[in-house]
Each structure stands twice: as structure tokens, then as C-alpha cells.
Amino acid sequence: MPNPNLQVSFLKPDEAEQYMRIRHEVFRSTVNNILYSRGEPSQKTLDRVTEEIRDGVVNKGILYLKCVDISTGEMIAGARWRHIRPKAKGATERTWAEVDAEFASPEPYDETHPEMLNGLYDLFNSNKREILGTRPYYVLDTLVTLPQHERRGAGSMLVRWGCDRADEAGVEAYLEASLMGAPMYGKHGFEPVKEVELELTKWGGKENMSFVLMLRPAKRERSP
Numbered sequence: 001m002p003n004p005n006l007q008v009s010f011l012k013p014d015e016a017e018q019y020m021r022i023r024h025e026v027f028r029s030t031v032n033n034i035l036y037s038r039g040e041p042s043q044k045t046l047d048r049v050t051e052e053i054r055d056g057v058v059n060k061g062i063l064y065l066k067c068v069d070i071s072t073g074e075m076i077a078g079a080r081w082r083h084i085r086p087k088a089k090g091a092t093e094r095t096w097a098e099v100d101a102e103f104a105s106p107e108p109y110d111e112t113h114p115e116m117l118n119g120l121y122d123l124f125n126s127n128k129r130e131i132l133g134t135r136p137y138y139v140l141d142t143l144v145t146l147p148q149h150e151r152r153g154a155g156s157m158l159v160r161w162g163c164d165r166a167d168e169a170g171v172e173a174y175l176e177a178s179l180m181g182a183p184m185y186g187k188h189g190f191e192p193v194k195e196v197e198l199e200l201t202k203w204g205g206k207e208n209m210s211f212v213l214m215l216r217p218a219k220r221e222r223s224p
Ligand SMILES: CC(C)(COP(=O)(O)OP(=O)(O)OC[C@H]1O[C@@H](n2cnc3c(N)ncnc32)[C@H](O)[C@@H]1OP(=O)(O)O)[C@@H](O)C(=O)NCCC(=O)NCCS
Pocket: 026, 027, 077, 143, 144, 145, 146, 149, 150, 151, 152, 153, 154, 155, 156, 157, 176, 177, 178, 180, 181, 182, 183, 184
């Protein structure tokens, strides 16, 4: 049963900073070790992250979602989905040029070890290219729930939202799960394709990080 106090909706541009703060806190001991391996990000970097989120909402059609506890008004979780699809009207597959354009590496932050970040993108992108080819899909890039609000159903609602969109469009959904996140995605129909390891120790990181690459078949392919 969904929690009646929790509501999922689109993030507004002026809520980008709040989303950034949730992401920053939740990723503190995991993803931040890759993004900011040279040290705690400066205010300048955090402002840049906020601006990237705002720009994603306003100009790039990135599907940023928030989950709000309407009994307190607090934003407790967030997600970033994208619908990857062909540019040409009527096309069912993307061109390889479109596929490769999606994989452009972002500019590193001041606190980023550029090779470490490239290592992450190379690992994720080469697998996406191999697993999804030119097919259209929905991808869950980020899912974060504040630790004090875990297990109230926010994460599941945010996953469900994208799965429903993928089903409406008749396309697959894809994500790179942390080992902690993988069981939840299984409950929503995602199937593990491959486990991969990012060798952070190669670049001076404390430990390597594992991910489960997961694909959720398009609705028409799944058994009723
Ligand atoms: C994974 C995460 C998004 C789940 O969010 P959530 O709002 O707690 O999600 P739900 O309440 O819908 O719970 C879904 C499932 O997540 C798992 N889960 C959530 N919190 C957990 C915890 N502290 N320990 C172990 N499993 C947990 C459980 O399997 C849970 O299902 P259950 O309660 O039926 O056992 C959240 O824990 C999180 O932000 N984790 C850190 C960041 C991360 O790993 N993000 C996912 C990257 S792929």
C-alpha cells in the first residue's frame, strides 16, 4: 500500500538546491567518493551542481522528481529519470551518432580526480552501449532517500513512476544499482544483467565499488 502522506511530483527549478542537498547527504559515503575524491566540495562546486540540476529541469527535459511528506512539507527523497529516444519523428531506434552523443563526459569538478570520474563513465557507458544498443529506454540515473526516511516507501514510489512511464511508451527501463538498491529494483521487474566493479583503488581510492546493471523488459515482452 503506498503511504498516503507521501507524494511524488516533478522538481521545480527553484527546488534544485534542496535536491542537491539530499543527493549530497545520501551519497556522502559512496558516490561522493568518486565525484569529489580530492576532498569535500566547495560552495562553488555545490552551486555548480545546483545549477546543473536547474538547467536539467528547465532546458534539458531531464525528469527530476521529488517525494514530499505532505504531513510536514519536507522533501525526503528524489530521483532523476531520463527518456532516451530517437530524435527523428516516427523512428523506432536511435542512430549510433545519437547513442554516442549521449555519452559525452561531463567536465570534472575542482574536487574530482578526472581519471576516476572517466573510469566510472567509461564503465557505465560501454555497458549501456553493449546492452541497449540503439533501442529507446527509460533510465534511472539517481535515486536518493534521506536516511531518516528510509523504508517508508518513497524509493519504491519514485521507481514505480518511471516504470509506469516506460510501460506507457512500451520501452525497457535500465539502471546501475548499488548492491543495497538491487533487491528493491527486483521487486519492480528489473532483472540483473551483469555485475561490474569500478576499481577505485587504481586511482588511490580506499575500496572498489560494485554495481549491478539491471534491465526491465518492455511491457509487451513481459509475461502477464
Ligand atoms: C535504496 C534507497 C533509494 C531506498 O529508498 P527507500 O525510500 O528506503 O525505499 P522503500 O521505502 O521503498 O524501500 C524499498 C526497499 O529498499 C530496501 N531498503 C531501504 N532501506 C534499507 C536499509 N536501510 N537497509 C537495507 N535495505 C533497505 C529494502 O529492500 C526496502 O524494501 P522493504 O522495506 O520491503 O524490505 C535508499 O535506501 C537510499 O537512498 N540508499 C542510498 C543510496 C542508494 O543506494 N541509492 C540507490 C542507488 S542504485
